[in-house]
Amino acid sequence: MVLIRHIPFLKAVFLHSITAFGGPQGHFSMMLSTFVKQRKDVTEQELMEYNAFCQLLPGASSTQILTLIGYKRGGISLGIITLLIWMLPACILMGALSFLLNYMDTQNQDFRIFQFIQPLAVGFITYSSYRLFKLSVNNTITRCIMAAATVLTYFLFKTPWIFPGVIIIAGIATNFSNKRIPQKEIPPKKIKWGNILIFFALFICAGSLSELARKNEWRNRGVFNLFENFYRFGSLVFGGGDVLTPMMYEQYVIRPNTAQAGLKNPRALRMTQQEFLTGSAMVRAVPGPTFSIGSFTGGMLLRKKGADMQLLGCIIGSVALFLPSVLLVLFFFPVWHNLKKYAVIYRSLEGINAAVVGIMAGSSLFLMKSISLDITDGSIAHFMNPVVIVGAFLLLAYTKIRPPLIVAACLLLGWLL
Numbered sequence: 001m002v003l004i005r006h007i008p009f010l011k012a013v014f015l016h017s018i019t020a021f022g023g024p025q026g027h028f029s030m031m032l033s034t035f036v037k038q039r040k041d042v043t044e045q046e047l048m049e050y051n052a053f054c055q056l057l058p059g060a061s062s063t064q065i066l067t068l069i070g071y072k073r074g075g076i077s078l079g080i081i082t083l084l085i086w087m088l089p090a091c092i093l094m095g096a097l098s099f100l101l102n103y104m105d106t107q108n109q110d111f112r113i114f115q116f117i118q119p120l121a122v123g124f125i126t127y128s129s130y131r132l133f134k135l136s137v138n139n140t141i142t143r144c145i146m147a148a149a150t151v152l153t154y155f156l157f158k159t160p161w162i163f164p165g166v167i168i169i170a171g172i173a174t175n176f177s178n179k180r181i182p183q184k185e186i187p188p189k190k191i192k193w194g195n196i197l198i199f200f201a202l203f204i205c206a207g208s209l210s211e212l213a214r215k216n217e218w219r220n221r222g223v224f225n226l227f228e229n230f231y232r233f234g235s236l237v238f239g240g241g242d243v244l245t246p247m248m249y250e251q252y253v254i255r256p257n258t259a260q261a262g263l264k265n266p267r268a269l270r271m272t273q274q275e276f277l278t279g280s281a282m283v284r285a286v287p288g289p290t291f292s293i294g295s296f297t298g299g300m301l302l303r304k305k306g307a308d309m310q311l312l313g314c315i316i317g318s319v320a321l322f323l324p325s326v327l328l329v330l331f332f333f334p335v336w337h338n339l340k341k342y343a344v345i346y347r348s349l350e351g352i353n354a355a356v357v358g359i360m361a362g363s364s365l366f367l368m369k370s371i372s373l374d375i376t377d378g379s380i381a382h383f384m385n386p387v388v389i390v391g392a393f394l395l396l397a398y399t400k401i402r403p404p405l406i407v408a409a410c411l412l413l414g415w416l417l
Contacts, residue, residue, distance in 0.1 A: 003074075003078075003081075006073065006074055006078055008039075009039070009041060009070075009073060009078075010081065010082070010085055012034055012035070012039055013070070013082050013085045013086055014085050014089075015034075016030060016031070016034055016066075016086070017085060017086045017087075017088075017089050017090070017288050018089050018287050018288070019287055020288060021287050021402050021403060021404055027062035027065075027066075028051060028065070031047060031062075031066065031069070032047060035047070035069055041069055041072075041073060042069055047069075050064075050065045050068045050069070051065055053068075053329075053332075053333065053336050054068075054329060055349065056345055057325075057329060057332065058234070058235055058236055058237050058238050058324070058325075058328070059234055059235075059237065059322075059324055059328060059329070060234075060240060060241075060290075060291040060322065060325045061240060063083065063289050063291065063322060063325055063326075064326075064328075066082055066083070066086050067079045067082055067086075067325075067326060067329055067330070068333060070082025070083070071330060071333070079326075079330060080326070083322070086288065086289065087289055087292065087318065089287070089288055090283075090286050090287060090289055090292035090295075091288075091292045091295040091314070091318040092295070094279070094282070094283060094286060094292045094294075094295040094314075095295040095296060095298075095299050095311075095314035095318075097279065098279070098295070098296045098297075098299030098300045098303065098314060099299065099307075099310065101275060101278065102300070102303045102310065112414055112417075113411050113414045114274070114278045114411070114414060115417070116385070116388045116413055116414045117277060117278045117281040117282065117407075117410060117411070118273070118274065118277035118278070118371055119371050119384075119385040119388040119389045119392075120388050120406070120407065120410045121245070121277045121278075121280045121281035121367075122277075122364055122371065122389050123388060123389040123390070123391070123392025123393050123396075124242075124280075124281065124284055124392060124396070124403070125242055125245060125360055125363060126361075126389065126393050127392065127393045127396040127397060128242040128360060129242075129357055129360040129361045129364060130393070130397065131397075132357045132360065133146070136350075136353035136356070136357055137354050141173065141350075141351070142174075142350060142351070142353075142354035143354075145173060145174070145351055145355055145358065146355070146358040146361070147358065148166075148358065149166045149170065149354070149355045149357070149358025149359055149362065150358040150359075150361045150362040150365075152166055152358075152362070153166065153246075153358060153359050153361075153362025153363055153366070154365050154366050157250055157254065157362070157363070157366045158254050162250075163236070163243075163246070163247050163250075164236050166355050166358070167238060167352055167359075169355075170351035170352055170355035171348035171349075171351045171355075172348070172351070173351050174347045174348060174350045174351030175344055175347045175348060175351075178347075182343060198327060198331070199235075199324065199327045199328060202231065202323070203232070203235060206224075206227055206228040206231045206232075206320075207228055209224045209228070210224045210225050210227070210228035210229075212224075213225060217267075220309075221267065222267075222269055222301065222305070222309075223302075223309075223312065223316065225268075226269060226301060226302065226313060226316050226317065227316050227320045228320075229251060229269070230298065230316065230317055230320035231320045231321075231324060233248065233251075233294075233321060234291075234320065234321045234322065234323060234324035234325055235324040235328075238356050240290060241283065241290025241291055241293060242290075242360055243356055243359060243360060244290075244293070244321075245363070246359065246360070246366075246367075248276065248280075248297055249276055249363070251269075252269055252270055252271045252276065252297070252301065253271055253272070253273050253276050255268075256269070256270035257270065269302075271297070271300055271301060275300055276297070276300075279293055279296040279297060281407060281410070282296075282407065283296070284403040284404065284406070285403065289322075291322060291325075294317035294318050294320070294321035294322070295314045295315075295317050295318045296314075296317070298313035298314050298315070298316050298317020298318070299311070299313045299314040300313075301317075371385050371389075384413070384417065388410060392410075
């Protein structure tokens, strides 16, 4: 009976989930319009505070903000229901795409319609790097961090530790100076961290089971590996889906296909470059969270084991990727007013944001290596690849054309050519 009074709110969440395009920035502006100005579920000041808090955490920031709005209205139960209504439409659509691509592959259908989706994905990531650069890189230390992160990401892209390593080092580097962000208040009392034990327990258990499954060649080892991979991604990703994409690309496209990895771990989860970049571009045409790419990737990674396992992959990809975001935001928010008094938090975020820009820039350059940009070989496809990359960037940067329309135009171009 208590839930009934929240039905108008949940209806608004559903309408938001099927109309929210444009990534976290677009989602935030729509939340401001719907949940502040129209419905008055939260004040503008509260929404801005939620946004600032979620920027300090890894995971899907727009998902975390919306979960907090539900949490504020009706506690943890309404927060969880809000999350499910928000993520399900996008996850269902992206999971369905994995089944569509698998069907086209088994039926030997022509993938020509998707031939320019890969350079389009690079164009999207390049634009995101440019947009975040203007927001996050504004002094000497952040410029140095961004440049170093770009170079390290490009040359060490195949190294598993490069992404978390760069983020951790950047967060430490910006704490050597207290001039830009001084500690103005007396540090608060010691924080009780007991409520975060579930998060770390799941992290450790998932990693242990995944390693046991790999070493002992368990029959369904892919299920354990998939959950661990996605839970780890959701726990470490700062910067949303644009940073998640290169992490997944390294994990499932680059690493399994190196000669040494292939010999050591022939049953590793893997995807082709075409499959992965198709999903990473198509997620731009789907309303809702960009983390819904987890549903597509999970389905594609387990597709060869049958439809039931492919469906399970879609579910695991969705749950494991979003779970850390929810655990972190609901467990840390009660101590937010205590945490935000520490200047060290904001100093770390300054370096992390600059590193995220560098990771995205380096990833864009690395992905370009695997896409033919030779316009002199006479191939129309090779000629169009750089045109699509540059065109997508310019349309996003200098026009108000929405990403779904750009994706639709790219699909039409692939079908015509």
